[in-house]
Amino acid sequence: xxxxxxxxxxxxxxxxxxxxxxxxxxxxxxxxxxxxxxxxxxxxxxxxxxxxxxxxxxxxxxxxxxxxxxxxxxxxxxxxxxxxxxxxxxxxxxxxxxxxxxxxxxxxxxxxxxxxxxxxxxxxxxxxxxxxxxxxxxxxxxxxxxxxxxxxxxxxxxxxxxxxxxxxxxxxxxxxxxxxxxxxxxxxxxxxxxxxxxxxxxxxxxxxxxxxxxxxxxxxxxxxxxxxxxxxxxxxxxxxxxxxxxxxxxxxxxxxxxxxxxxxxxxxxxxxxxxxxxxxxxxxxxxxxxxxxxxxxxxxxxxxxxxxxxxxxxxxxxxxxxxxxxxxxxxxxxxxxxxxxxxxxxxxxxxxxxxxxxxxxxxxxxxxxxxxxxxxxxxxxxxxxxxxxxxxxxxxx
Amino acid sequence: xxxxxxxxxxxxxxxxxxxxxxxxxxxxxxxxxxxxxxxxxxxxxxxxxxxxxxxxxxxxxxxxxxxxxxxxxxxxxxxxxxxxxxxxxxxxxxxxxxxxxxxxxxxxxxxxxxxxxxxxxxxxxxxxxxxxxxxxxxxxxxxxxxxxxxxxxxxxxxxxxxxxxxxxxxxxxxxxxxxxxxxxxxxxxxxxxxxxxxxxxxxxxxxxxxxxxxxxxxxxxxxxxxxxxxxxxxxxxxxxxxxxxxxxxxxxxxxxxxxxxxxxxxxxxxxxxxxxxxxxxxxxxxxxxxxxxxxxxxxxxxxxxxxxxxxxxxxxxxxxxxxxxxxxxxxxxxxxxxxxxxxxxxxxxxxxxxxxxxxxxxxxxxxxxxxxxxxxxxxxxxxxxxxxxxxxxxxxx
Numbered sequence: 001x002x003x004x005x006x007x008x009x010x011x012x013x014x015x016x017x018x019x020x021x022x023x024x025x026x027x028x029x030x031x032x033x034x035x036x037x038x039x040x041x042x043x044x045x046x047x048x049x050x051x052x053x054x055x056x057x058x059x060x061x062x063x064x065x066x067x068x069x070x071x072x073x074x075x076x077x078x079x080x081x082x083x084x085x086x087x088x089x090x091x092x093x094x095x096x097x098x099x100x101x102x103x104x105x106x107x108x109x110x111x112x113x114x115x116x117x118x119x120x121x122x123x124x125x126x127x128x129x130x131x132x133x134x135x136x137x138x139x140x141x142x143x144x145x146x147x148x149x150x151x152x153x154x155x156x157x158x159x160x161x162x163x164x165x166x167x168x169x170x171x172x173x174x175x176x177x178x179x180x181x182x183x184x185x186x187x188x189x190x191x192x193x194x195x196x197x198x199x200x201x202x203x204x205x206x207x208x209x210x211x212x213x214x215x216x217x218x219x220x221x222x223x224x225x226x227x228x229x230x231x232x233x234x235x236x237x238x239x240x241x242x243x244x245x246x247x248x249x250x251x252x253x254x255x256x257x258x259x260x261x262x263x264x265x266x267x268x269x270x271x272x273x274x275x276x277x278x279x280x281x282x283x284x285x286x287x288x289x290x291x292x293x294x295x296x297x298x299x300x301x302x303x304x305x306x307x308x309x310x311x312x313x314x315x316x317x318x319x320x321x322x323x324x325x326x327x328x329x330x331x332x333x334x335x336x337x338x339x340x341x342x343x344x345x346x347x348x349x350x351x352x353x354x355x356x357x358x359x360x361x362x363x364x365x366x367x368x369x370x371x372x373x374x375x376x377x378x379x380x381x382x383x384x385x386x387x388x389x390x391x392x393x394x395x396x397x
Numbered sequence: 398x399x400x401x402x403x404x405x406x407x408x409x410x411x412x413x414x415x416x417x418x419x420x421x422x423x424x425x426x427x428x429x430x431x432x433x434x435x436x437x438x439x440x441x442x443x444x445x446x447x448x449x450x451x452x453x454x455x456x457x458x459x460x461x462x463x464x465x466x467x468x469x470x471x472x473x474x475x476x477x478x479x480x481x482x483x484x485x486x487x488x489x490x491x492x493x494x495x496x497x498x499x500x501x502x503x504x505x506x507x508x509x510x511x512x513x514x515x516x517x518x519x520x521x522x523x524x525x526x527x528x529x530x531x532x533x534x535x536x537x538x539x540x541x542x543x544x545x546x547x548x549x550x551x552x553x554x555x556x557x558x559x560x561x562x563x564x565x566x567x568x569x570x571x572x573x574x575x576x577x578x579x580x581x582x583x584x585x586x587x588x589x590x591x592x593x594x595x596x597x598x599x600x601x602x603x604x605x606x607x608x609x610x611x612x613x614x615x616x617x618x619x620x621x622x623x624x625x626x627x628x629x630x631x632x633x634x635x636x637x638x639x640x641x642x643x644x645x646x647x648x649x650x651x652x653x654x655x656x657x658x659x660x661x662x663x664x665x666x667x668x669x670x671x672x673x674x675x676x677x678x679x680x681x682x683x684x685x686x687x688x689x690x691x692x693x694x695x696x697x698x699x700x701x702x703x704x705x706x707x708x709x710x711x712x713x714x715x716x717x718x719x720x721x722x723x724x725x726x727x728x729x730x731x732x733x734x735x736x737x738x739x740x741x742x743x744x745x746x747x748x749x750x751x752x753x754x755x756x757x758x759x760x761x762x763x764x765x766x767x768x769x770x771x772x773x774x775x776x777x778x779x780x781x782x783x784x785x786x787x788x789x790x791x792x793x794x
Contacts, residue, residue: 004625035595039627046629047614064721065612065620072626104508108594111503111511112525128509173581181574187634189624190570191599197505198432202588215462217444223462227586228401229469230436230653230732232443237584256627324461335627 004255006043008074010143014041014136015058021132022054028099029053030129031121034108036193036335037133039256044072049084051091059094061087088120098122103129108195134340138332139354144257145378148334148356148387151254152376155261156389158183158252166397168242168267172211172235173227176204179250189253192337201337203251204235209244211236212370221320221362222247222370242267245274245369247362251337258337260358261388262374265395277363277371278394280312284361285373285392292377292384296351298343305329305361306345317363324366330359333376355379356387401652403440405471407540411438411533412455418529419451425496426450427526428518431505433590433732434530436653441469446481448488456491458484485517495519500526505592531737535729536751541654542775545731545753545784548651549773552658553786555580555649563794565639565664569608569632570624573601576647586650589734598734600648601632606641608633609767618717618759619644619767639664642671642766644759648734655734657755658785659771662792674760674768675791677709681758682770682789689774689781693748695740702726702758703742714760721763727756730773752776753784 018041022030032038032050039045041052046069048062059077062069066080079090092098102121104114106128118126140148161182166175180203184190192201199219207214207224216223218233225236240246249262264270264278284305291304306329309318319325327346332339333356341349343357355378362372375388386392415438419427429435429447436442438449443466445459456474459466463477476487489495499518501511503525515523537545558579563572577600581587589598596616604611604621613620615630622633637643646659661667661675681702688701703726706715716722724743729736730753738746740754752775759769772785783789 004627006626033595035597043626044629045614045627047616064614064616068613068629072629106508106512108507110505110594111501111508112527114508115503130509171582173585173587174578177574177578177581177587181571181578184570184574185568187624188570189628190574190601191597191628193597197507197594198430200432200588200590204587216465217442217461219444219461227584228652229403229440230401230442231586231588231650232441232465232469253628255625 005072007143010141011041011043011074013141015052018052018132018136019054021135022103025132026101027054027103027127027129028101030103030132031117032105034105036195037105040137040335042073042075044069049087053095053099056095059090061090085120100124101127103127103132105130105133108197137334138340139352140334140356141354144334145356145387147255147257148259148376151252151257151259152387152389154183154186154188154254155250155252155259157186158250159263159390162248162265163395163397166240166265166267168240170240171237172206172208172240173204173237175240176206176235180204183252187254189256192251192253192258193335194337196338199338201251202234205249206235206246207370208238208240208246209369210367211238212245212247213364213366213368215321215324215364215366219326221326221364221372240267243269243271245270245278245371247370247372249374256335258333258335259376259388260333260337260374261376261390262360262372263390263395264371264373265397267397269396274369274371275394277314277317280309280314281361281363281372282392283312284308285359285375288359289377289384289386292351292379294351294353294379294381298341298347298349298351299345301343302329302345309361314363317365319362320364321366329361330357332357351379353379353381402469404540407538408438408440408471410538412449415449415529415533416451418532419500422529423498424451424500424524424526425498427500427529428514429502431502433592434502437534437732439470439472441466446484450492450496453492456487458487482517497521498524500524500529502527502530505594534731535737536749537731537753538751541731542753542784544652544654545656545773548649548654548656549784549786551580551583551585551651552647552649552656554583555647556658556660556787559645559662560792560794563637563662563664565637567637568634569603569605569637570601570634572637573603573632577601580649584651586653589648589650589655590732591735592733593735596735598648599631602646603632603643604767605635605637605643606766607764608635609642609644610761610763610765612718612721612761612763616723618723618761618769637664640666640668642667642675642768644767644769646771653732655730655732656773656785657730657734657771658773658787659757659769660787660792661768661770662794664794666793671766671768672791674711674714677706677711678758678760678769679789680709681705682756682772685756686774686781686783689748689776691748691750691776691778695738695744695746695748696742698740699726699742706758711760714762716759717761718763726758727754729754748776750776750778
């Protein structure tokens with residue numbers, strides 16, 4: 001086991017931040033059930049629910065397993081419950097009343113659960129608390145950035161392993177299994193967390209040759225072949241060959257914090273067209289690294305990438321083939337693989353220091369191949385820097 | 398790529414079955430968005446939405462990627478849409494009206510999405526369609542059972558691989574990476590699908606020695622150490638040793654169909670107490686195999702397992718230690734790892750031919766170890782049989 005614990009100051013700070021937002025919005029309290037949000041605000045991911053009043057101490061009620069929750073979480077009020085039905089009484093006892101306006105995680109809570117919680121917590125009004133949660137989680141603390149840097153170190157080692165272990169004849173899924181096993185030996189948590197119930201996170205997005213040119217279901221430039229019609233994305237049974245472009249998009253997670261990085265690989269060589277596109281993607285990547293600054297909007301970032309792609313003649317393939325392009329070039333990242341902000345066309349979120357997001361300029365040549373790169377960026381006081389530690393290069397092995 | 402396609406007769410049959418239920422319940426139509434349900438009723442998992450009227454042909458609207466959807470799905474009405482906002486017009490054009498009473502997947506659809514669909518599909522009333530979906534999916538066809546048997550074959554090979562590859566000094570997570578890689582070479586889809594947004598499916602539930610005795614967040618007898626407080630279940634960094642009980646609970650998926658099986662392993666030997674408990678779990682398993690028959694309730698099955706455990710002196714450890722026991726001994730399985738029926742105390746679902754579920758009698762000795770077994774059962778016309786092909790034994794390696 002890792003010697004890992006979320007510090008008390010970190011939890012205090014997060015609770016204060018969201019309480020400020022609750023007060024500002026006139027919401028009396030927030031009722032948190034989703035595992036990642038619970039972990040973010042308490043330091044434990046045990047089975048339980050968290051009530052955060054707009055003022056005062058939060059209450060963490062644990063169904064299972066309280067000894068571990070007590071060890072992991074610095075939250076002061078932690079109680080054991082046998083059933084979620086005890087919640088109403090506990091809140092009433094501790095705070096003297098049930099909140100009038102209560103925030104819930106409407107972006108993840110199913111309708112069926114909501115109907116149940118409505119009977120359990122008879123507030124006057126239920127509102128969507130998830131935007132406040134995203135706003136709080138979007139800006140990372142120094143401590144969180146340190147965690148992501150640790151994940152970045154693990155990821156760099158894994159990409160170096162890929163360089164040494166790749167060889168022709170391995171299937172995409174087999175090679176993914178090999179590098180994931182390497183990463184797991186060093187703490188990789190293996191399961192990538194994605195908030196949206198329709199998006200399935202997985203670390204085997206390895207697309208060799210024609211697999212990269214397969215358009216598919218994903219809201220991403222590339223989808224890949226996948227393992228069957230039931231799971232038609234990511235790696236498949238295609239064998240890796242020499243002289244083809246191989247895109248490896250690897251999501252890593254250590255102590256809950258994700259990295260998401262893509263590099264182009266080739267065994268021996270790759271065709272000129274793919275090599276040029278791979279280099280063009282690096283040029284866009286480097287221009288983004290130079291120009292990303294606090295105060296810009298995410299839409300401006302998107303436009304910079306698009307303009308550069310056009311200038312280099314990649315308008316048709318950039319972010320997907322015509323008719324199937326995505327309108328974002330990156331996404332926030334942290335305790336979930338996809339967080340705010342989404343670096344998308346037309347969105348006006350302004351960059352702030354402490355934001356972390358992946359930027360992934362990618363070109364897709366339908367039925368041919370994909371080429372691109374992806375790194376995780378941190379917005380600083382004066383500009384930005386890479387959290388990613390994987391060399392910014394094409395891995396010819 | 399696997400040569401795999403869901404046959405047209407299969408899709409026709411499924412649509413007819415749910416239409417019967419819709420008519421019976423007076424629901425005018427079902428609007429399906431969740432990926433697994435969509436795959437079940439259409440044969441494709443591309444990005445789209447499915448409308449099933451209570452009578453007549455369904456309409457599959459695909460956002461991305463229509464060439465693949467057309468190839469995979471035998472559904473007759475398949476159209477491409479650019480935006481989900483086109484749905485209302487399409488339904489009106491094809492069926493002449495918007496349904497009065499519309500079923501949605503309330504068990505998975507977040508409140509936020511529901512609020513959006515309500516404006517998009519102005520039906521008079523929205524009801525929970527998910528119970529009808531579960532009822533339909535709960536009974537497997539011959540074709541589906543064949544698919545599960547194929548998964549069972551892959552799983553058997555993987556357990557044989559475990560037997561040959563296990564050795565002291567591997568960490569739980571590393572060994573899991575190894576056997577998952579072996580399985581992926583033969584088609585294992587690697588991502589286990591779980592419907593409940595709070596349950597994270599993963600195939601590395603390997604718990605060696607004391608890891609098996611760690612109670613944790615899972616609604617299961619065992620939780621394990623996990624990789625950190627952020628993901629505190631499943632395998633961790635503990636190294637496998639000789640002479641300890643090692644529980645491997647492996648979920649396999651092939652062409653979308655899951656298996657879920659547990660066997661006890663030991664390198665050289667395991668202590669007598671663990672060996673006796675492992676044998677007792679097999680006795681319960683075999684009694685369940687003998688007694689499971691159509692017409693029984695799931696609650697009776699649960700009671701059979703509990704009585705046998707008590708009789709053998711395992712009341713305190715069966716299905717978890719005192720204070721943390723679960724009240725189910727198994728769960729349905731198919732396109733999702735956890736389906737209906739749940740084989741639980743107090744539930745009155747009656748067993749029917751075509752039901753498939755795992756049964757997992759397990760004993761947990763807190764802070765010591767876990768012992769148990771899990772196989773997938775099929776209810777037949779006269780009794781039941783195993784779909785699982787892994788030898789029913791303790792793997793001393």
